[in-house]
Structures are given as structure tokens and as C-alpha cells.
Amino acid sequence: MSFMIAGSLEEALTALAAGARPVAGGTDLVVGARQGKAPLPTSLVAIDRLAELTQIEPTDGGIRIGASVTHARLLTDPTIVSDYTALADAAALVGSPSTRNVGTLGGNVMNASPAMDTGAPLMVLGAVAEVQSERGSRTVDLSDLWTGPGQTSAKVDELCVAIDLPSRPARSGSAYVRLEYRRAMEIAVVGAAASVTLADDGTISDGSVALSAVAPTIIEVDGVAELMAGHLPDAVGAAIAAAVAEAAEPISDLRASDSYRRHTVGVMAARAVDAAARRAAGEEISVPVNRAIGVGASR
Amino acid sequence: MIVSFIVNGEGVTARVTTPVSLLDVLRDQLELPGSKSACEQGECGSCSVLLDGALVCACLVMAVDAEGSTVRTVEGIASEGTLHPVQVAMHEAGAVQCGFCTPGIVVAAADLFDRDPTPTTDQIKEAVAGNICRCTGYGAIVRALESVAGERR
Ligand SMILES: Cc1cc2nc3c(=O)[nH]c(=O)nc-3n(C[C@H](O)[C@H](O)[C@H](O)COP(=O)(O)OP(=O)(O)OC[C@H]3O[C@@H](n4cnc5c(N)ncnc54)[C@H](O)[C@@H]3O)c2cc1C
Ligand code: FES
Ligand code: FES
Numbered sequence: 001m002s003f004m005i006a007g008s009l010e011e012a013l014t015a016l017a018a019g020a021r022p023v024a025g026g027t028d029l030v031v032g033a034r035q036g037k038a039p040l041p042t043s044l045v046a047i048d049r050l051a052e053l054t055q056i057e058p059t060d061g062g063i064r065i066g067a068s069v070t071h072a073r074l075l076t077d078p079t080i081v082s083d084y085t086a087l088a089d090a091a092a093l094v095g096s097p098s099t100r101n102v103g104t105l106g107g108n109v110m111n112a113s114p115a116m117d118t119g120a121p122l123m124v125l126g127a128v129a130e131v132q133s134e135r136g137s138r139t140v141d142l143s144d145l146w147t148g149p150g151q152t153s154a155k156v157d158e159l160c161v162a163i164d165l166p167s168r169p170a171r172s173g174s175a176y177v178r179l180e181y182r183r184a185m186e187i188a189v190v191g192a193a194a195s196v197t198l199a200d201d202g203t204i205s206d207g208s209v210a211l212s213a214v215a216p217t218i219i220e221v222d223g224v225a226e227l228m229a230g231h232l233p234d235a236v237g238a239a240i241a242a243a244v245a246e247a248a249e250p251i252s253d254l255r256a257s258d259s260y261r262r263h264t265v266g267v268m269a270a271r272a273v274d275a276a277a278r279r280a281a282g283e284e285i286s287v288p289v290n291r292a293i294g295v296g297a298s299r
Numbered sequence: 300m301i302v303s304f305i306v307n308g309e310g311v312t313a314r315v316t317t318p319v320s321l322l323d324v325l326r327d328q329l330e331l332p333g334s335k336s337a338c339e340q341g342e343c344g345s346c347s348v349l350l351d352g353a354l355v356c357a358c359l360v361m362a363v364d365a366e367g368s369t370v371r372t373v374e375g376i377a378s379e380g381t382l383h384p385v386q387v388a389m390h391e392a393g394a395v396q397c398g399f400c401t402p403g404i405v406v407a408a409a410d411l412f413d414r415d416p417t418p419t420t421d422q423i424k425e426a427v428a429g430n431i432c433r434c435t436g437y438g439a440i441v442r443a444l445e446s447v448a449g450e451r452r
Contacts (some may be wrong), residue, residue, distance in 0.1 A: 001316060001317035001318065002317070003317045003361070005364065026360070030359045031340050044317065046361075046364050072353070095341070095429065096429020097354050097407070097428070097429055098347060098355050098356045098429045099429065102353070184428030185342055
């Protein structure tokens, strides 16, 4: 067993090239080892304290979130909360305060669980992942990054260094709603994120919807923009729910049956669209939207 | 590997192997058994400590990764023989049954009150949402913590 705390990004990439695996918060990696899913890698490089990976910074065309930024930071960052609200909604639902203090965005994305909470928000916000190795760096669309449960297209020597989000259109809003059986330490039964842009007359001009826990990866629902365009937000709920239920390919497990997931993911998507549209119109709905609109377990 | 960090104000050094958790080092090597070991999966909060000021589950922190950090355990919550108001309130409200969850709840709640002296009931519940009480003594725990907030309003 070997373990190194990377002192720089370069050092981390060298360690990965030599076969080490990255560990950020360890909330998936260590728990996976304890549960016997996968033994701890024999060589680890810690990337949680790297200054290069812990910045949230504006870019020419939007915002760049370092891979080792924690959920606790995301849910309080003023720009994330005001402009990329669905991501804050998701970060606020992860685990408990302790989980959020150490769990990172990069760890969530690269762990590639089909039930991950930040995935659907990132997709509707148009995020791309920046991955880097000693061989160079590239950006990957999230739909190309996630290839199956726990699987990504990143090579073993590649580190996710940041998630890039484009700037938001005027009069736009976003939201992430998760069906949960309890208020903390929960995994999404299903989840849905929506982004909505409004025209001057209050009708929807553009939008997108992505889903958690209803397919082998997070999926974006095709045709949502066309379905919503030109309609008032109040009028699209049923059509969204139907399109989403159609797109979902859920499984049955001890948490829910496939038919229950197919139905409820439509309900969550309609609520996410409604909350996103209200935010787009300037209404303050606090983070996480789950608590604000009373989804899931009550007190 | 040798790891050095500060616990409750004192510098410590321990010899550890990679998979060993900070929790095991605190309990087995540093004679600080207040943090409890139960699920070891980040689910119950009985191992809650403050790592560089942030509430964490010590069972999920690799001891080697604590190098250079500052750790505060439940043993460091009272200052010089004076109990923290959270400890007094838990005692007075009878918010302790078997006591197994108590150290974790004290650390999580002390962290909350040190950041925000007058939290709402919702904020109190959220702050201890990662702490499971197997005796299900939540009513008394929340009442105790509400009384701390109440006295300060
Ligand atoms: C009690 C508990 C509750 C949880 N609740 C939720 C929840 O509600 N919602 C949710 O989505 N998740 C939840 N999780 C899962 C987990 O906390 C999150 O997925 C978290 O974001 C993982 O981040 P991490 O930094 O801890 O990842 P780590 O465990 O450090 O890493 C996870 C995986 O990603 C790899 N990795 C990490 N960083 C990078 C990088 N920059 N580049 C390449 N690979 C990388 C690691 O090698 C590892 O394979 C929970 C976990 C626990 C223990
Ligand atoms: S023992 Fe650490 S959370 Fe349960
Ligand atoms: S008092 Fe027994 S676990 Fe809480």
C-alpha cells in the first residue's frame, strides 16, 4: 500500500501515470472498500487539498468549478446559488453535513453512480468535464463521460480537474427535485433536473430535463425544448411527465419498482420544470427546492 | 507511515498503514475513545470529529490524509473543566439513553452553536441529520438543543 498527498497538480498526474488512483473526499472510495464492493487501490494519491482543484472561478464564457470543490462549498457559493441553482439544490441534498464537508463534485461525477445527485443538474446546465493527464488535457461532454454504472470513458491516468459551465441566458432558472424516503443520508429513488428560459411574454423559449436513477447513467430527455417552446410553464406539466416516463428505463430494486420509478420520475420532472420556471421569472425559491416545496419525507 | 497532526490542541504522532482510519488512530493509539465506532460507513455519525474546523466522520478519513491537520474530538469540546452549553443541556434534558450516539451529537451540535448561536429548530435538525440515535431519543435531543438556542435569544 502506498499513499501520497499530492503537493501539486503535476505531482498528482505523475502519480496517476505510475498507476495510483485518486482519492478526494473518500466518501465513495472508502465506503466501497468497507462494503466489500472494491478493495482500496494499492496506490493512492490524495487530491482534496490541491489549490488548483479547489477554486470556483469565472471564465470568459461561464464558470469553472475545480474537481475537489466540496458539496458544502457548492451549496453556499453565491454564484452557484443564484445562477446554477439546480446544482446547489443537489449539493444540499447529499448525505449529511459531514458527507457534504468532504464529498467533492469531482468524486461524485467520476464515481458515475446512476443515482448521483449532481449529474442531472450538470447536464441541464450544459456542463463539460475537463480531464487532464501527463499526455495533455481535453474536455468531455457528460453524455460521453458516463458509460455505465460506476463507469466513465476517462483513461486510468486521467484526472478530472474541473467542471465547466456556460454562462446562463437572461430570464433562465434551474431546479433539481429528488424523490426521497427520508430527509438525510438518502439515495435518490428518482431525481429530475430542469432548466427553463422564458421569453418576454412569459412563455417558455428553451429548456431541458435530465434524470437520475432511472437508467444505467444520468440521461437527458430528448425533445423537451420543442415540447415546451411557446407554452406557458403552467401548461406543460402533463406533457413533460409523459415524455419523461417514456424516456426512463428504470429497474426494480428494494427501494422501488420500475413502474413506481417510471411514474414518479415524471412527477419530479414536472415539479422541477415548474420550480425552474418560477426561478426564471424571478421568484425566490430557497435551496434545496425539495424542502421549499415539500417533496419527500416530511418532518 | 508516520503521520503528525494536532488533536485537541496537542501535537501527536502515530505510525499508521494506509487503510487505517483517523477514528481507529484516535481510539486505539491516542487513548481518545470518546468518538465511537459503529457503522464505519459514514452513515451514523457516532464518530463525528472536527477536522480543520469541519464536521466529518472520522471513520471515513484515512489517518494518513490527516497529516498536518487540526482535529477536535468530543474530549476537546469542554474547555478547562467547563462543559459546553450543549453538554449541559443534553445532561439536563435527559437527552442521553444508552449514550452511544451522544459524543457524535455533542460534536455536531457544538459545531452548529459555535457557528450560529441561535439556530432554528429546522437548522438544529439539519445539523444533526447525520447522527443516528439507536435508542431513538430524538425528541429529547432536539428539545435539549432548542433550549440552548432559546437561552441565547
Ligand atoms: C453517508 C453517505 C451519504 C451519501 N449521500 C449521497 C447523496 O445523497 N447523493 C450522492 O450523489 N452521493 C452521496 N454519497 C456518495 C458520495 O458522498 C458522493 O458521490 C461524493 O461526491 C463523492 O466524492 P468524494 O470526493 O468523497 O469521492 P472519492 O470517494 O474520493 O472518489 C470517488 C471515485 O472517484 C474517483 N475520483 C475522485 N476524484 C476524482 C477526480 N478529480 N478525477 C478522477 N477520478 C476521481 C476516485 O478514484 C473514486 O473512484 C454519499 C456517501 C455517503 C458515505
Ligand atoms: S462509525 Fe463513522 S459514521 Fe458510523
Ligand atoms: S442514546 Fe442510545 S443511541 Fe442515542
